[in-house]
Amino acid sequence: MTNALSKLLETRDWLLADGATGTNLFNMGLMSGDAPEMWNIDETSKITALYKGAVDAGSDVFLTNSFGANASRLRLHGAESRVHELNKAAAEIARDVADAAGRPVVVAGSVGPTGEIMSPMGTLTHERAVEMFHEQAEGLKAGGADVLWVETISAAEEFKAAAEAFALADMPWCGTMSFDTAGRTMMGHTSADMVKLVGKITHQPLAFGANCGVGASDLLRTVLGMAAAGSTLPLIAKGNAGIPKYHDGHIHYDGTPELMADYAVLARACGATIIGGCCGTTPEHLRAMRDALETRPVGDTPTLEQITEALGGFSSESDGTDGAGPAAAPRRGRRRKA
């Protein structure tokens, strides 16, 4: 493999990814309800500043401002015909920032969920999902992204569709899911399920893991679950900087840089190789994380108790991997058709 991320992974024990996109763009004046991707064309200096914020704080990998740049989501803003343009622009600005960094920095083309439910439960077909992801992937590739990075996914079908699209675009990729519902994804997948899912994918990712979700504690429990399930690929941890609070007209996540520094070191001890933040993570947080990863020793794998002591409690008692989850209501026991 000759891509930039694989090369970095060969020479380093850990990599620092980036932090938030939405939170940081808000701080630059993005209005709620507007599509952040429009700024890839209309406010390029702000997008440069967003990327530089992460790179200057020490990120080895950062994601492009293209999370919502698929046809399904851009339709809201009447911009479904601009998928290629907006993704290409997101990657081009990123390419310039990465190339000017003076050290190897990887541009990861962010691909978010379509927001639709896939068939048979919903209306989005596998073919259409692959088509939309492929369209986005080609735009990011054309703009110079080193790898593609699908994130915040909750359905296995959607993850598979993205992988298939990335194979069509002939691009290396990473993927993360969001475990925000009792330690599982919204669709009910556990961390162990994701390891199995990734194992079955033909076009293997370079790394996979978890992003967003609830708080930093939950995210680390998910990473522990993935490591325990015997994954051989590098794991990704991109947790939120605490939980969102509303102060004087804007959103503020309550996780401090100190807490995220502890989180970063613990994430590495849990088995994560690519460590970053998600919502609420500013360059200030990233700097503290970088400093901690460079100066603190690699610890032993923490217990769940040690994680909660350092970062706070979990959102649910079980994450579905320990067989100790809540029990279903008693049933009459009856035939199932089908």
Add this chain to the structure above:
Amino acid sequence: MSDEEDDIILSELSDEDLVAQMFDDLYDGLKEEIEEAVNILIERGWEPYRVLTEALVGGMTIVGHDFRDGILFVPEVLLAANAMKGGMAILKPLLIATGAPRVGKMVIGTVKGDIHDIGKNLVSMMMEGAGFEVVDLGINNAVENYLEAIETEEPDILGMSALLTTTMPYMKVVIDTMVEKGIRDDYIVLVGGAPLNEEFGKAIGADAYCRDAAVAVETAKTFVARKHNQGAGAA
């Protein structure tokens, strides 16, 4: 166990067993079975409102609890809600014809810039399952959409959903506009969406944050009951 697939003839069950069976069938998302059972109960002379509350609402309550407790997840709840809707389609005209009491009415929509409607749809369906009338505005709603809808529909509750860091603050825009127009307190405002929390809901001026669809139903019931009591007290 496939050996246990002894087919049950719904029409041969007693009322009590049939309702219990409906709870299981809702749980398993068996739409045809629910439709058949609703028709059987109506034929046996049950009031449509009783079918709704005892069979459908009762069954969906179990689904809601297991969803809240992390036992069922979105796919299972969608199936259950789909089965419930099958039953509701039969009951709706009968409920109107018989002048059945209404639990309450809700206008709901995902805010401007946000496409996500999975959670919002679940709330819609669970609220209907709990006997509420629901007007769903869909996704990407600007403040004007909400204002127009609450004026025409005169609901008890306004529900807003947002799933992105970039769209959550828009809920405050809507609430602030309602305050400006002096109509904020005419409605119960409930908000939801994965990134939100209780404190956030309070800070933007909503009556409550609802963690999931099951909690939304419970919260809506509590607030509507309180509102009715206040109304009765004032009258």
